[in-house]
Amino acid sequence: MKRIFNFSAGPSILPVEALQQAQTDLVDYQGTGMSIMEMSHRGKVYEAVHQEAIDNLRKILGVPDDYAILFLQGGGHEQFAWVPLNFLTEGKTADYMLAGAWGLKAYKEAQTIGKANAAADVTKIKPARMPSQGELKPTPGAAYLHITSNETIEGIQLKSFPKTDAPLVADMSSDILSRPIDVKSFGLIYAGAQKNVGPAGVTIVIVRKDWVEKGNPKIPNMFRYSTHLKENSLYNTPPCFAIYMVMLVTRLLLKKGGLAAIAETNRKKAQKLYETIDGSSGYYRGTADPAHRSDMNVTFRLPSEELEERFIKQAKEYSLDGLKGHRSVGGIRASIYNAFPAEGVDALVGYMKEFQKKNG
Amino acid sequence: MKRIFNFSAGPSILPVEALQQAQTDLVDYQGTGMSIMEMSHRGKVYEAVHQEAIDNLRKILGVPDDYAILFLQGGGHEQFAWVPLNFLTEGKTADYMLAGAWGLKAYKEAQTIGKANAAADVTKIKPARMPSQGELKPTPGAAYLHITSNETIEGIQLKSFPKTDAPLVADMSSDILSRPIDVKSFGLIYAGAQKNVGPAGVTIVIVRKDWVEKGNPKIPNMFRYSTHLKENSLYNTPPCFAIYMVMLVTRLLLKKGGLAAIAETNRKKAQKLYETIDGSSGYYRGTADPAHRSDMNVTFRLPSEELEERFIKQAKEYSLDGLKGHRSVGGIRASIYNAFPAEGVDALVGYMKEFQKKNG
Numbered sequence: 001m002k003r004i005f006n007f008s009a010g011p012s013i014l015p016v017e018a019l020q021q022a023q024t025d026l027v028d029y030q031g032t033g034m035s036i037m038e039m040s041h042r043g044k045v046y047e048a049v050h051q052e053a054i055d056n057l058r059k060i061l062g063v064p065d066d067y068a069i070l071f072l073q074g075g076g077h078e079q080f081a082w083v084p085l086n087f088l089t090e091g092k093t094a095d096y097m098l099a100g101a102w103g104l105k106a107y108k109e110a111q112t113i114g115k116a117n118a119a120a121d122v123t124k125i126k127p128a129r130m131p132s133q134g135e136l137k138p139t140p141g142a143a144y145l146h147i148t149s150n151e152t153i154e155g156i157q158l159k160s161f162p163k164t165d166a167p168l169v170a171d172m173s174s175d176i177l178s179r180p181i182d183v184k185s186f187g188l189i190y191a192g193a194q195k196n197v198g199p200a201g202v203t204i205v206i207v208r209k210d211w212v213e214k215g216n217p218k219i220p221n222m223f224r225y226s227t228h229l230k231e232n233s234l235y236n237t238p239p240c241f242a243i244y245m246v247m248l249v250t251r252l253l254l255k256k257g258g259l260a261a262i263a264e265t266n267r268k269k270a271q272k273l274y275e276t277i278d279g280s281s282g283y284y285r286g287t288a289d290p291a292h293r294s295d296m297n298v299t300f301r302l303p304s305e306e307l308e309e310r311f312i313k314q315a316k317e318y319s320l321d322g323l324k325g326h327r328s329v330g331g332i333r334a335s336i337y338n339a340f341p342a343e344g345v346d347a348l349v350g351y352m353k354e355f356q357k358k359n360g
Numbered sequence: 361m362k363r364i365f366n367f368s369a370g371p372s373i374l375p376v377e378a379l380q381q382a383q384t385d386l387v388d389y390q391g392t393g394m395s396i397m398e399m400s401h402r403g404k405v406y407e408a409v410h411q412e413a414i415d416n417l418r419k420i421l422g423v424p425d426d427y428a429i430l431f432l433q434g435g436g437h438e439q440f441a442w443v444p445l446n447f448l449t450e451g452k453t454a455d456y457m458l459a460g461a462w463g464l465k466a467y468k469e470a471q472t473i474g475k476a477n478a479a480a481d482v483t484k485i486k487p488a489r490m491p492s493q494g495e496l497k498p499t500p501g502a503a504y505l506h507i508t509s510n511e512t513i514e515g516i517q518l519k520s521f522p523k524t525d526a527p528l529v530a531d532m533s534s535d536i537l538s539r540p541i542d543v544k545s546f547g548l549i550y551a552g553a554q555k556n557v558g559p560a561g562v563t564i565v566i567v568r569k570d571w572v573e574k575g576n577p578k579i580p581n582m583f584r585y586s587t588h589l590k591e592n593s594l595y596n597t598p599p600c601f602a603i604y605m606v607m608l609v610t611r612l613l614l615k616k617g618g619l620a621a622i623a624e625t626n627r628k629k630a631q632k633l634y635e636t637i638d639g640s641s642g643y644y645r646g647t648a649d650p651a652h653r654s655d656m657n658v659t660f661r662l663p664s665e666e667l668e669e670r671f672i673k674q675a676k677e678y679s680l681d682g683l684k685g686h687r688s689v690g691g692i693r694a695s696i697y698n699a700f701p702a703e704g705v706d707a708l709v710g711y712m713k714e715f716q717k718k719n720g
Contacts, residue, residue: 001387001388002388002391002392002393003387003388003393003394004392004393004394006393006394006398006399008398008399008400008403009400010400010597011397011398011399011400011401011597011600012398013394013398014395014397014398016387019386019387019395019397020387022386023383023386023387026379026382026383026386027361027363027376027379027380027383028361028362028363031362032362032364033362033363033364033366033679033681034363034364034366034373034681035374035379037371037374037379037559037560037605038366038368038371038372038373038374038559039366039368039371040368040369040370040371040682041371041560042687043368043682073433073434073435073438073561073599074433074434074438074582074596075433075596075597076596077582077595077596078433078434078582078596080580080582081580081581081582081583085580108581109580109581109582112578112579112580112581113580192597194597199397199599199600199601200397200401200597200598200599200600200601201433201561201562201598201599201600201601201602202561218472219472220440220441220445220469220472220473221441221468221469221472222434222437222438222440222441222469223441235437236434236435236436236437236438237370237371237435237437237552237554237560238560238561239433239559239560239561239599239602240371240559240560240561241559241560241561241601241602242561242599242601242602245397319393321393321394322400322403327402
């Protein structure tokens with residue numbers, strides 16, 4: 001079996017133990033004589049998988065009982081619409097904190113539904129950073145404040161979450177499960193699974209139950225959080241295989257000693273790369289403000305686009321793949337989510353030093 | 361490897377060759393050093409899989425060039441909302457042909473969005489059947505006519521499609537790829553993959569391109585067919601693994617000699633079961649009108665609920681699983697989609713005869 005160091009921004013690397021377990025189970029799941037993909041979602045075998053995935057997430061993230069954990073579809077993009085459909089009702093304004101491309105997309109989608117306000121906007125500021133608490137101008141009585149906890153394209157991450165009177169809604173697609181969070185300070189958290197939790201095709205939503213009940217009842221049933229809360233995410237056929245992968249990934253995470261330990265590991269991995277950038281006498285230039293640097297996506301430039309292209313191409317010879325920055329900004333991006341191994345970071349550090357020596 | 365005869369209504373049996381290929385590929389896809397689940401959806405390797413799945417479907421179903429094939433998420437349930445969101449605009453009426461539980465659900469969801477009319481309703485008629493062309497009372501200038509080609513719970517199937525002036529929209533979730541269809545007579549076809557095409561988590565939409573352009577531009581971007589058409593279903597991260605499975609399943613189907621041959625095989629499988637029911641001197645009673653019997657879901661009752669329970673329980677001893685009727689109607693349901701083997705049908709026929717002898 002060949003495995004490379006996969007720096008993809010998402011879909012991205014998964015724990016190899018989870019993949020191996022899925023491989024073993026694929027044709028005959030635990031002696032049932034069928035694949036997990038072939039089973040009724042209302043049968044006991046699948047239901048146990050579904051519930052374990054929920055229970056694992058509840059345990060790891062410390063999700064209180066008055067919050068529901070839902071499995072939906074359509075990724076973060078669909079939640080850009082579902083959140084305002086449910087909570088941005090007539091006469092209300094929703095606040096959006098804008099720092100990067102993803103928050104901006106969420107804000108624009110909300111504008112197709114109701115009145116959305118940019119409560120802070122630092123998207124044009126370079127180097128990229130998150131807004132400060134002081135820069136935030138919330139609307140009194142806002143329906144909610146929407147934030148993006150980590151912006152993958154700009155390589156920036158919120159180190160603390162804003163204080164707000166309105167329910168706080170967070171898109172945590174790219175850093176959920178990477179560090180401890182206080183779920184109680186959020187009204188709703190959503191995350192496409194394809195970075196830290198599983199494959200693309202399932203979206204995790206963690207939401208305060210009493211807020212769900214206040215959601216707009218006049219929207220299509222399928223888009224109401226209350227519909228899925230009542231049925232434990234079995235209102236319609238769920239993406240069973242993707243949820244099964246979430247179950248396997250979270251089962252492994254539970255063995256890793258909690259999110260504080262995981263965050264420390266992630267911080268150390270990122271730090272090695274940022275130190276290499278900062279110690280390169282300006283050959284590598286980080287694109288994010290140092291105080292806001294992401295532990296998930298390390299973004300940097302080389303002296304020229306030509307060198308960047310060579311850097312990406314030659315990296316593959318060292319089994320380092322997925323280093324190309326997002327097509328909207330270019331440059332280099334090393335995404336080092338939970339499952340990305342420390343050895344892969346060391347390999348990239350070595351490669352960066354060698355590349356600079358040869359091309360400096 | 362243990363495999364049983366899996367009569368589940370969906371998620372349901374998949375071709376074992378597709379599962380075995382997926383198992384081989386799971387940790388290291390074709391020597392790339394990563395799983396297909398871990399790859400960027402914008403990389404060449406995944407894009408080839410994505411495009412092959414589309415091309416295979418186009419070939420098998422004979423989809424003309426002026427129709428797009430899209431991969432979406434949320435199953436049939438989400439399409440219940442997307443179709444009226446896109447096409448049931450202010451001042452318009454959408455017609456719904458109602459014969460079973462799924463059509464009724466689509467109709468009720470449409471009512472949360474606009475004016476929906478039951479152009480025919482035979483849902484309360486027993487034995488279950490589809491409406492005739494004569495029973496259909498279309499609204500002049502209707503936005504579309506929605507039909508459900510196969511109703512899994514009642515075990516009925518449209519043997520021919522209604523003639524209509526309005527664009528015809530078909531939910532083919534439970535019988536797509538089971539028989540030839542003339543795509544040109546439809547405005548839009550949608551299908552959750554989890555019966556004949558792949559695992560749960562991807563929805564196939566086949567839609568006339570010029571109709572898409574007439575869709576309501578005022579709805580959220582994520583729900584507009586035009587958004588996904590423009591980006592070849594790569595606007596947001598697609599459910600890559602589910603699409604990869606669709607690619608594998610359709611690749612196998614292409615080797616089977618076309619949909620006419622597949623339909624013939626399906627018809628023969630179903631016929632054996634209906635003959636056993638009809639030849640049981642009333643011990644087994646089919647729930648569908650014989651002229652409307654489904655080739656996908658064979659539904660029947662036994663003389664008592666107690667016997668039905670025993671029938672389902674003892675069947676498992678013969679490796680026959682998933683025979684329980686839908687919880688809303690009870691009884692027995694044998695779902696025998698494309699991938700269900702003829703030997704499994706023979707095994708069920710044998711079991712039915714033996715059970716009747718012992719419990720008649």
